Amino acid sequence: MLEAYLKDALVARITAWADDELILAQRLSEWVGHAPILEEDIAIANLAQDELGHTKVWLGLRQELDGADPDRLVYFRDPLEFQNAVLVELPKGDWAFTMVRQYLFDAYENLWLKEATQSAYAPLAEAASRLLKEERFHLKHSSLWVERLGQGTEESHRRAQEALETLFPYVRQLFQPLPGDEALVEAGVVPDLRALEAPYLEEVTAHLVRSGLRPPEGGYVPKSRQEHTEYLWSLLAEMQSVARWDPEAQAW
């Protein structure tokens, strides 16, 4: 069982993870029916479905802690209540933008989920082991795409490099601790994200460079997960529209 003082901190942490997965799933789903080739259309639908499944796992974990209904959280929260990182809410852009973002996010997830399988809070350790098995395939897919785009044609390289210029600074937000994280890390409940940033940067830089891309230096890093861009508003307006039209509906 979890000590009471850690509960609120863990609810906040889990919500941040769940919101990252949810918003990314929505962005990925925008490609369905529009991906460059049929196989990729199928693959990206799979990715979106997986990320949405992971949202469900995290929000199920949260529900056990504070009783919050996952559907209410997804469909009836306002933009400023969302705790996702800016990285995942940016518009899908071109294929290079989507795949570079996916790679940067997948590498981060694989890294921290592996650590989280050792969590002192058993339900979290179980959830992390479950998700990690699935995330392995995401990373395989997106890292190949980064290589393909980086070393493909002049145009694919240029587009991948441009995507990286925009996206790379935002990645660092993923490693910023929330106010309650320190206590959770001390209790062995969640991994120390700050300690994972250096190995992450080393790993992705190596792969990006192998793929002929240059990670930019500096850039703006959002200060907190309360910070959002205008893009989150339109994303949520679309995602939540059906549920908000008919909140009493039993099935859609």
Next chain:
Amino acid sequence: MVERYWEALKGVKDPEIPVLNIVEMGMVLGVEAEGEKVRVRFRPTFSGCPALRLIHQEIEKALREAGAKEVEVVEARAPWSTEDLAEEARRKLLGYGVAPPLPLPLAGKDPPCPRCGSQEVVLKNTFGATLCKMLYQCAACGEVFEAFKTV
């Protein structure tokens, strides 16, 4: 009594791989019966599986037909592994034209072609028509086939 419910659950197929039932897939962790109330502990294969809701409904239906008046399906979070597939299930997959998952230590390796058995296969897509499968092509016989992901 519980045996009867286990038998009933063997009639519930995975809608995405209709040759396999949920018991031989290792998705059912336990069945408890108290009078006419039955409680099933159930574990999904992939967390985002869109067939979950349907499987829940099918479980309830099968158990009611077997005599249960009240059915409770509890979803376990413990990860599912392809190691939990029964041997029989692997044979059925192969017969269905899907390369069965490899033993866990070989995860990341390519499976042999389910048609001709050749090891010369090329991964076409890490993702297939369902979350649990990948897409391959055999370089020897040309067969395009699906392979169950080893997890």
